[in-house]
Amino acid sequence: MPPPSQTEVFDEADLVERAKNGETEAFTELVNRYERKIYRLAKHITQNDEDAEDVLQEAFLKAYSHLADFQGQSKFYTWIVRIAVNESLMKLRKRKSDRTVSMDENIDTGEETVVREIAVWEENPEHQYSQEELRRILEHAVDSLKPAFRTVFLLRDVEELSTEETAEAMNISVPAVKSRLLRARLQLREKLTRQFRRKGDDVFAYL
């Protein structure tokens, strides 16, 4: 067994610098560090395993070829996310030509922010399910959002990019990010409430 990789103690900027200087191991370490997140992101946006794998490869290969162009003003992680989001959206557009894929600003007008389900949740609902069940519930809820909404939610609340970084990655305005995030959060809250509401409050159930 080889000893644990020493590169883990290096921070991102060090790894990028070393990768730029031709150290392929440093770039491989960056890939190892972020591949799970990038794959998850691509899978949720494209909702297709094959596309997600293509995105994963294209994103890291592109990043490798264009490493010299990477300025280091933003984080490498934000940069790779941006590439992956672009690739994912292209895949999505190729597969579906319907309006639901639209990333343009028109999606932000109309459609009120409606709140229908108001119910208290069980205490720590996440403890009532196995990890697998919980994962299935949460992923299913995200996947049922429109692409424009779920992408914003994933970038802001799961990958924890800033509003500005999200706007940049999706090539939309900051106000668009804000309004989509609000609706994404409220829609998810609504979906999860159906799952996690406190039993005994069923007098409020309408389904």
Add this chain to the structure above:
Amino acid sequence: MLTCKEFLNELNGYLDQTVDKELRENLERHVTECPNCFVIVDTTKKTLQVYKGLEPQVIPPEVHNRLMVALHKKMAAEAARKRSG
């Protein structure tokens, strides 16, 4: 007093604590006086919590392996390109 609709429009600023002091106090007052918005705030916070706690699943080994193969090919090709000038 803010209406519920006005409150909801500022919900993200309230949750992410990006609103100024005056608005924040107005929003806080609304939450203490409006049981519905209190529940919405609470369950939206919990929604964000459960998602933040969700670790990415392990990538399938074959997906990881194919990525590594593609990457090594790319690295070899770039190295050859640099050597040849």
